[in-house]
Amino acid sequence: QSVxxxxxxxxxxxxxxxxxxxxxxSSNIGAGYDVHWYQHxxxxxxxxxxxxxNNRPSGVPDRFSGSKSGTSASLAITGLQAExxxxxxxxxYDSSLSGVIFGGGTKLTVL
Amino acid sequence: xxxxxxxxxxxxKPSETLxxxxxxxxxxxxSSYWSWIRQPAGKGLEWIGRMYTGGSTNYSPSLKxxxxxxxxxxxxxxxxxxxxxxxxxxxxxxxxxxxAAEGFDYWGQGTLVTVSS
Numbered sequence: 422q423s424v425x426x427x428x429x430x431x432x433x434x435x436x437x438x439x440x441x442x443x444x445x446x447s448s449n450i451g452a453g454y455d456v457h458w459y460q461h462x463x464x465x466x467x468x469x470x471x472x473x474x475n476n477r478p479s480g481v482p483d484r485f486s487g488s489k490s491g492t493s494a495s496l497a498i499t500g501l502q503a504e505x506x507x508x509x510x511x512x513x514y515d516s517s518l519s520g521v522i523f524g525g526g527t528k529l530t531v532l
Numbered sequence: 533x534x535x536x537x538x539x540x541x542x543x544x545k546p547s548e549t550l551x552x553x554x555x556x557x558x559x560x561x562x563s564s565y566w567s568w569i570r571q572p573a574g575k576g577l578e579w580i581g582r583m584y585t586g587g588s589t590n591y592s593p594s595l596k597x598x599x600x601x602x603x604x605x606x607x608x609x610x611x612x613x614x615x616x617x618x619x620x621x622x623x624x625x626x627x628x629x630x631x632a633a634e635g636f637d638y639w640g641q642g643t644l645v646t647v648s649s
Contacts, residue, residue: 455633455635457635459577459636466639469635469637472633510577518593519590520581521567521592523578525576
C-alpha cells in the first residue's frame with residue numbers, strides 16, 4: 422500500500438475536466454515537501470507533468486495544472502483529449518521514511 | 533537534451549545479484565542526483581534509491597539491505613546492484629535524474645528484468 426493515496430481510476434469525456442487527488446500525511450505533503458506529477462503511457466518512460474506542486478515543464482500544455490493544500494495535492498486536466506489516456510502518479514518525499522515516495526497511480530480513461 | 537539508457541541482463545536467477553547500468557548522454561553526470569525506480573507488472577512505481585555524483589547514497593528502507601548504487605563519472609554512467617533477488621524483484625527498472633526541486637525530469641526507457649530459474 423502506497424504512502425500517498427490516489428484513486429485507482431478516473432474517467433471523463435473529451436473536453437471535460439477531471440481531477441486526480443493525492444492524499445498524504447504530516448510526514449510528507451503536510452510537512453511541506455513538494456509534490457510532482459508524472460504521466461505514464463504503457464511501454465514508455467514516465468514524463469514529468471507538474472513539478473514543485475504547480476509548475477509545468479516546458480512543452481506541457483496549460484490544460485494540466487497542479488495544486489497543494491494541507492496534506493493533499495491535486496492534478497487537474499481540462500479540455501480532456503483522447504491522448505491524455507494514461508496512468509498518472511504523484512510523488513513527494515517522506516521524512517519518516519527518509520526517502521522518495523510515489524502514489525499508487527491513477528488510470529485515466531477518456532470515454 | 534539529456535538522455536538516459538538502461539542496460540544489463542534481462543534474466544537473473546533467484547538468489548543472484550541483479551546488475552544494471554544507466555548511461556547518460558547529452559549532459560554531464562556530475563553535480564546531480566540520480567535514481568533507480570522500478571515498476572512490477574500491473575503495479576505502481578517504486579523508488580529504489582538515489583545517489584549524488586559526489587558519492588552519497590540514500591536507499592528505500594524496504595530494499596536498503598540488498599541495494600548498492602555507484603557512479604563512474606569518467607564513463608558518465610551509474611549502476612545498480614540488487615542482491616539476493618526473488619521473483620518479487622521482477623519489474624521494469626528505470627533510471628532517472630533526480631530527485632530535485634524539479635522532480636525526476638529525465639528518465640530512461642526502462643528495462644525489463646525477470647527473476648527466474
